[in-house]
Amino acid sequence: MRLDFFRHKSNKKRLRRANYQGLIDSIVAGVQQVGKVGKRVYLPSTFIGGPKDMRHRYLNLMTLVQEFGKPDIFLTMTCNPNWPEIKELLQPGEESHNRPDFLPEYKLLTPEAYDRMVCSELPDKNEDSYLYSLVVRHMMYGPCGELNPKNVCIKDERCKNHYPKNFSEYTFHGKGIYPVYLRRADKRQAKVKGHMLNNQWVIPYNPTLLAEFDCHINVEGCCHIKAVKYLYKYIHKGHDKVMFRIACNDPAQVGRPEVRIIKIRNTRVTKPMDDSV
Incomplete structure (x- = not known):
């Protein structure tokens, strides 16, 4: 309905579409294939x-950065609906809601400061079995790559999130927007989805927050101004979208489509499961 409003002729004057006439003429003049000519709605x-x-939101955000500087922490959190505090307050038919607040008390300026705030290694299973179980349950990525080449994060035969990470004997500022965290090549491993994973697969986390909230809670130190742009992009992802893969493991089933219903980010779609589509 919103798109119909902008498409409707009666709203042209309100939207001041005449301002785009010069742009339209330039575009039409440069189009050589008739099949590409169509009606454009701005x-x-x-x-x-x-x-x-x-773009307007991004420019507004950069104004805040000019005034207050770049952020210090990039933190994402996935609520655990089984929290007792949530269940006690829910009424029949209600959904769980999550509103955590995290206010860093000090600026993160050195690798030592990042190490006090962020961890990207498996804890010692014998010394802290509870934290170890939480990391294995909530903070292990994948597996993908050679262990699972058909994972949804694979693009051009590589993980778009750059897992598994490289080992590192210390934390330092890299070329990216986040630090390169301490990931020692020790013997600590955990079995995740049938594979033994090491520190290369650990998603950065804060031990205190992870132990307190018992859920996926990714904590990153921001060492570059470019992190602001990604933060803006993350919280304004736009409309719901679905990514899925069409595959058939049994050649005898080709031509006999199996349809599965999946729900991702409140979007319900049908998923054909054969190569004949």
């Missing part, structure tokens, strides 16, 4: 999630 900044809206 979305104004009032369309939430559109290119103009996203």
Whole structure:
């Protein structure tokens, strides 16, 4: 319905589409294939999630950065709906909600400061079995790559999130927006989805927060101003989207589609499971 509003002719004057006429003429003049010529509808900044809206939000965010500086912590958290505090407050038919707050008390300026805040290794199973179990349950990535080449994170035969990470004997500022964390090549391993994974697969976390909330809670130190752009992108992802793969392991089943229903980010879609589609 929102797209129909911007497409409707009666709203042209309100959207000031005449301002785009010179741009339209230039585009049409450069198109040589008739099949590519179509009716273009330009979305104004009032369309939430559109290119103009996203650019305006980004510019507003950069104004905040100019005033207050870059952030110190990039933290993502996935709520555990089995928390007793949530279950006690839920009414029949209600869904769980999560509103954690995290206010860092000090700036992170050195590798030692990052090590006090962020950990990317498996804890000692004998010394802290509880924290070890939480890391294995919530903070192990994948597996992907050679262990699982068909994982959804694989793009151009590589993990788009760059796992498994390289081992490192110390934390240091790398070329990216996050530090290169301490990941020692020790003998600590954990069995995840049928594979033995080491420190290369640990998602950065804060031990205190992980033990307190018992859920996936990714904590990253921000060592570059570029982290602001990704943070803005992360919280304004736009409309719900689904990524899925069509595969058939049994050639005899080709031509006899199996349909599965999956739900991702509140979006319900049908998933064909054969190569004949």
